[in-house]
Amino acid sequence: MNINKIAYSTFIAFVASLATLVSIQALSSSDRDAADDDALDSVTLDELAEHDGAESCWKAIHGRVYDITDYVPDHPTDEEVILEWCGRESTEGWDNKRPGVPHSARAEAMLEEYLIGRLVDDDGEPLEPEAAARAEEGDEAGDADGEPARLSPAEDERLHRALLGLPLDGHYRGVFIDRGVIQVNITFDLEDGRFTRLDYRHLAYRDDDYLAMEEDDELYPVMRQHRQILERLEGQPVTAIFALYEPERLADDIDGYSGATLRGAKIISSIRDALNRGVYSWP
Template structure:
């Protein structure tokens, strides 16, 4: 009986290994076949699909139309839309810093495959894992291979934010309240601006002089003006807004809600560089 059971077990394992091997081969063949027949899509064409109505993303050289999936994504829609219309390998490989999306997510992603990313001459564009478009030119990378030679690498190893363009959001109960954009140059803030600023249905960016809450809009403008050229650590002054902005027409620092602006800026830093200078 034991001999029969052992033989049956060996036969089962052999069958299982055969199925796994066949499946692996068929997956490889399917990928090769799909890539050969995929439509070529340039960065310019990709950039035209940057909204919830048409959201395309390029990941590891392939282009995906995830428009139908946007409403079903587990995070806030705005977070996903930040990656529409552009090369998104960095975000895909870093769902959280250093943590890529799961194999299950990869399988789901393949349902939305529509093309391959190419340059203007039709040559494939395929960044390495976590490497964003606009990375250091190959010649420069060869010349700067250590922290002593490569300032970007040195800053990363020290845990310092890299120079570049950043975007971040503060979201509460599924609604964006602050969406901010800024540049970092040698750790200093430049060109800070609001892409979205709202609270309880009020769009502060649309307010005009004479509106009741217009003074609050002026306070937020002061934040952008007074952080210009300041080191990134200056954002912590917003925990005490009166140290950074004026009390315009009797509006208090509490009305300013500076902590939400800090959260949006820190969200941008946590996401990493949106675009390289």
């Protein structure tokens, strides 16, 4: 046997023993994984969903749950990329950092430092990534079949208001127009049938644009009175608008201008216009 052959056989023996070591290691580590998983704390999708932001970010990846809150600022992308998956089943994102490209072995080793539990269903059974993702989608759409959630007719407040002819909650816009010119353009929300976030988008009479007025404008007090009216309607039920037939009930006298100066009927009219038009957009 020449020296080359000896070196070659030694090399082959070395490679073979290395391969054996590696496979023993692989086997024992998968045995250890399974045993470890049973010992891990159980985390349900609902618990996972509570940790959905930078202040506490948990992710479920391949059936295990990781608290990666401390890692988020160190991730080599913009934070939104990794924050988007907080509180969710994230196997899809983990296996596709770019489409079709999984994270490296180095990233996988880092991930294990943040292991805190295993993902389970409501019966405490391990939850596979696909089933978890389906359950999450079901939650968003309504139920596990993807059907939109439907309230019972006994509970559906929107339906009740519609049946009674009451205005629905939502965002409204309306106008008072005289001879083709908008004088009042008003916007507000209804919450539980009460006014919130009332504001003028436009308030003018002839050439006077009240919203553009400065404090030294002669009619500035009138603009303040109009603002007072909206402040005082805030939180009131829609029926409160009829007090505006006597606007001094809702606006103070300011600098000699009294309620008599105000044209409360125009505001009533613009609010009724908004209600007649119906919800402009949903909150």
